Amino acid sequence: MLSAAEVQRIRNDFPILAREVGGSPLVYLDSGATAQKPQCVIDAELDFYAHRNSAVHRGAHSLAVEATDAFESGRTAVADFVGAGIREIVWTKNATEALNVVALGLAHAAAGLGGPEAQRYRIGPGDSIVVTEMEHHANLIPWQQLARLTGARLRHLPLTDDGHLELGDLEEIVDTTTKVLAFTHASNVLGTINPVERLVARAREVGALTVLDACQSVPHLPVDLAALDVDFAAFSGHKMLGPTGIGVLYGRAELLDTLPPVLTGGSMITTVDMESAEFMPAPQRFEAGTQPVAQVAGLGAAVGYLSETGMADVAAHEAEIAGILVEGIDRVPGVRRIGPDASAARIASVAFDVEGVHAHDVGQVLDDAGIAVRVGHHCAQPLHRRYGLTATTRASASVYTTAEDCERFLTALAGVRPFFGVS
Amino acid sequence: MLSAAEVQRIRNDFPILAREVGGSPLVYLDSGATAQKPQCVIDAELDFYAHRNSAVHRGAHSLAVEATDAFESGRTAVADFVGAGIREIVWTKNATEALNVVALGLAHAAAGLGGPEAQRYRIGPGDSIVVTEMEHHANLIPWQQLARLTGARLRHLPLTDDGHLELGDLEEIVDTTTKVLAFTHASNVLGTINPVERLVARAREVGALTVLDACQSVPHLPVDLAALDVDFAAFSGHKMLGPTGIGVLYGRAELLDTLPPVLTGGSMITTVDMESAEFMPAPQRFEAGTQPVAQVAGLGAAVGYLSETGMADVAAHEAEIAGILVEGIDRVPGVRRIGPDASAARIASVAFDVEGVHAHDVGQVLDDAGIAVRVGHHCAQPLHRRYGLTATTRASASVYTTAEDCERFLTALAGVRPFFGVS
Amino acid sequence: MSDLQQLYQQVILDHAKQRYGNRPLLGGTGIDRSPQFGSSHQVNPTCGDEITVEAEIDPGTGALTVRWDGQGCSISMASASVLTEIAEDTGPEGFAAAEAAFHTLMHSRGQGEADEDVLGDAAAFQGVSKFPARIKCALLSWMALKDALAQAHAAGGDHA
Amino acid sequence: MSDLQQLYQQVILDHAKQRYGNRPLLGGTGIDRSPQFGSSHQVNPTCGDEITVEAEIDPGTGALTVRWDGQGCSISMASASVLTEIAEDTGPEGFAAAEAAFHTLMHSRGQGEADEDVLGDAAAFQGVSKFPARIKCALLSWMALKDALAQAHAAGGDHA
Ligand SMILES: Cc1ncc(COP(=O)(O)O)c(C=O)c1O
Numbered sequence A, B: 001m002l003s004a005a006e007v008q009r010i011r012n013d014f015p016i017l018a019r020e021v022g023g024s025p026l027v028y029l030d031s032g033a034t035a036q037k038p039q040c041v042i043d044a045e046l047d048f049y050a051h052r053n054s055a056v057h058r059g060a061h062s063l064a065v066e067a068t069d070a071f072e073s074g075r076t077a078v079a080d081f082v083g084a085g086i087r088e089i090v091w092t093k094n095a096t097e098a099l100n101v102v103a104l105g106l107a108h109a110a111a112g113l114g115g116p117e118a119q120r121y122r123i124g125p126g127d128s129i130v131v132t133e134m135e136h137h138a139n140l141i142p143w144q145q146l147a148r149l150t151g152a153r154l155r156h157l158p159l160t161d162d163g164h165l166e167l168g169d170l171e172e173i174v175d176t177t178t179k180v181l182a183f184t185h186a187s188n189v190l191g192t193i194n195p196v197e198r199l200v201a202r203a204r205e206v207g208a209l210t211v212l213d214a215c216q217s218v219p220h221l222p223v224d225l226a227a228l229d230v231d232f233a234a235f236s237g238h239k240m241l242g243p244t245g246i247g248v249l250y251g252r253a254e255l256l257d258t259l260p261p262v263l264t265g266g267s268m269i270t271t272v273d274m275e276s277a278e279f280m281p282a283p284q285r286f287e288a289g290t291q292p293v294a295q296v297a298g299l300g301a302a303v304g305y306l307s308e309t310g311m312a313d314v315a316a317h318e319a320e321i322a323g324i325l326v327e328g329i330d331r332v333p334g335v336r337r338i339g340p341d342a343s344a345a346r347i348a349s350v351a352f353d354v355e356g357v358h359a360h361d362v363g364q365v366l367d368d369a370g371i372a373v374r375v376g377h378h379c380a381q382p383l384h385r386r387y388g389l390t391a392t393t394r395a396s397a398s399v400y401t402t403a404e405d406c407e408r409f410l411t412a413l414a415g416v417r418p419f420f421g422v423s
Numbered sequence C, D: 001m002s003d004l005q006q007l008y009q010q011v012i013l014d015h016a017k018q019r020y021g022n023r024p025l026l027g028g029t030g031i032d033r034s035p036q037f038g039s040s041h042q043v044n045p046t047c048g049d050e051i052t053v054e055a056e057i058d059p060g061t062g063a064l065t066v067r068w069d070g071q072g073c074s075i076s077m078a079s080a081s082v083l084t085e086i087a088e089d090t091g092p093e094g095f096a097a098a099e100a101a102f103h104t105l106m107h108s109r110g111q112g113e114a115d116e117d118v119l120g121d122a123a124a125f126q127g128v129s130k131f132p133a134r135i136k137c138a139l140l141s142w143m144a145l146k147d148a149l150a151q152a153h154a155a156g157g158d159h160a
């Protein structure tokens, strides 16, 4: 656990937290959308540009060597952070691209690209792809597209009223036709942490590939992807104190080397003539063109910062914040929260509906008090429809979130319905 | 033209140029690979993180509004810089992604995605795609993939001995079967500036789409994409004094709204259910997931810097540098330059072969004198093969390159063959 | 008045509750309707809010009836209500004038002067223009009615 | 000695010119060859350099013959030449020992001590380890021979 003093010291590392909004000190409860950046992350990018900027893996000159060093140290740092090998970490621009690289790579395999090694990835009519009803659009639409492109059927695991996956029909839904099971580790709306082990076990039984959306777990919990035994995983730098413009695809080495690449171009080939090209092994085969090198340096600094703080402590701190938010929200009259209780394994992402007041209006009143929350469907329209809603308000936390942030938020929330004369 | 004093003032804006390499002040002649960044670009990213970092186009809160503002001002700045409308500028991670978005978008259309509006993009057996022999792999391999996926034939315009496109057979090669003509505005190896007007005119005659690789023109020349009348264009932020991790796809508004998107996910949809999704119009339809927002702010600052300097002046300065490099290299004994003379319309990217010394060894000796050049195939293997080479050494310039940089390079180059005892 | 109070003026809060024009749609009901009819569905992708607006012009009198249904924040609901009032009171021409003025006002970043003669209760939306994220909420129904009216006119053909 | 001089020691420059073992390949020539034969093609994607290395083991004497062809920088050419010398002098076992030592040396970032007994002329490559971008050049032919030898042993089957 982090003491209040430690959290305060952490806050001093984040320049934006000194900001005021509309005359009040900023209360930032939108970390689920994107996290704020400590100075060391900003400095790592700056330092890269000011001292070693240059093309990586290409030049023999000293600057290029230093840039390549920064780039590959970033990969090592991220690999260590999530229990992966360095050849299992592919840079993408965001988690969305990472998920698309898997889905469209499978589509390419189905279309006959990738040679004999890619045959094992063939998906077609009669096969199925399974997702869950709580997925972010980033882990849903790419699979819809794959289903369209291949003729496979898209199925999903439904939700219980209290925001868990309904696994009663798991064996029926994930069956021998299932080629891919894609699911989120933690819901960005409900906060639910899903039972990875059980889902992976079922996928293994039927020989389906597993794809884990780790966007909301890697920034908040200790995550060991090798131990989780998933085949692929995706997460984004900007949600884990890192820069925008950088995401990560994890894949088991053996799979990455044979999955056909989606984006093609420079730096991912061995030989090219006018008719055809040979692709490098992973990770380079998926890293076409100039990579977000400064952002890799920044992300390396971000995982350094998180490791130093200690992910177990981060998780414990955020669990405490989750408790304050969940219980506090449940006490506000006329507010309906969706997602599991404070007692469940959950992250500090808490969404709710204020009866009689639209989420936009809720967010506006909170913003007037300097409190930044997210309103809307949070890129999860099917989830919202499941609970009879189109939009909710969401408060979400990170390592720098304090109990005082929660108190200010809860006080302002209590004033929303009175402001609009609803009771 | 920029005076020597003006160039000196410009150099002071680039922190990395104060660096030493191996005891000598850095001479950076690898701007064709990636350009250095002025302080204002670094500051724009830093300022974004420290003051307005947050999710764009999503939140109602004040930070989100400020972030969205920064993001969309960047788009306006880039659109103005290249003569485009704001709905015609799509953010990508690099130029490579931009070219893939077009090629794979066409592949998706051919596979039946995108509904009736996308029918016009259908490509199949009997059709052809035409590129040139001087393309960067980024503007070659995606078209190879499109040909594979659709059964269309890939053809190419060959090169003359002096580094120009051989257009004698243009009418034969670009014929009525041609659906796409993809070519580079300026060669990253030869320096050649291609006759866009003539190529576009021929494509229009046969109804082919034109795709311009503007990676090496937008950073170095005044470019008005609307005036060039191309259908699509691609360029990268990092080559035009901007950050890594950001690229641009330009497309005529009318085309972008109907081309099927490649990467799918959040922030590019209107409505989603478990089975299907409706996509937004351009540019959002191509901007799935969290965008490189801080990098857009940085790129906005970069085009501001270039505009203030004046692209006509930048081009004139670099033409002078090109002249010094070309003529200087031609005077060094035992060096064979590829590409047009100083008198031709060209950019300051000059590649050459040192007889009896491999490019790697040339680069190493230059690096020892603090001079950074690029060695290898520069992601253009077919071009090199055309000239009987596998690798060359390339010196390339930007706005901050001086005549003294060229002199130091030329002096060191003259010492290379003696160093290896070749004569 | 704080920015927040300017945004949520009493007129707006009242319209958000009364919702003038929010009534069953004719759409697929099979009920007889004027040949000069148009319907437009608009979505705000950020929040999933949506609205359907119908415009019906009486071929005899030229009178305009507006019907709408949808869900959204107080700004979007109030805006639809206000717009119904204006459109039915002043007809297609009055709406066109108001629509232009409203569009300009919304993009004025808090600097615009609302012309109450043209805008009626819509003048109360001036405060919205200070909140860029909310402009789309205010404009959604206006875009829909503009579109529905264009269809109604087109459908009217010679009769228009 | 400057780093550059350490990189390009005379031994290396000499081998880059002499190129021991750089001779016509047996590959597709139809010439009779030992059943214990292997061939490996390696590419350095950065620069397009490539090398093909053949290993042939005489089933009677166990003697190893190395043939290679390719194009590349002085470091890669000299490395192939040096390796041929070692492999032919000390046989597959000697090469295996040298390969391990060479690999370690290359990744020592200038800190490694070269064991001349094991490495022979390859000890001169110590300076390369200070230049990360050139390590691949030095290792290319070693990877190729290692691979070719594995094939030769496998092909040899019982005879091995
Ligand atoms: C002509 C040309 N096209 C395409 C590219 C690819 O750009 P990027 O690597 O930024 O995607 C480059 C740069 O490497 C280039 O010079």
Ligand SMILES: Cc1ncc(COP(=O)(O)O)c(C=O)c1O
Binding pocket: A032, A033, A094, A095, A096, A097, A136, A138, A139, A184, A186, A187, A188, A213, A215, A216, A236, A247, A379, B266, B288, B289, B290, B291
């Ligand atoms: C659960 C989940 N998956 C995927 C994403 C998409 O991440 P990004 O927008 O960085 O690609 C997000 C964040 O928006 C998320 O919360």
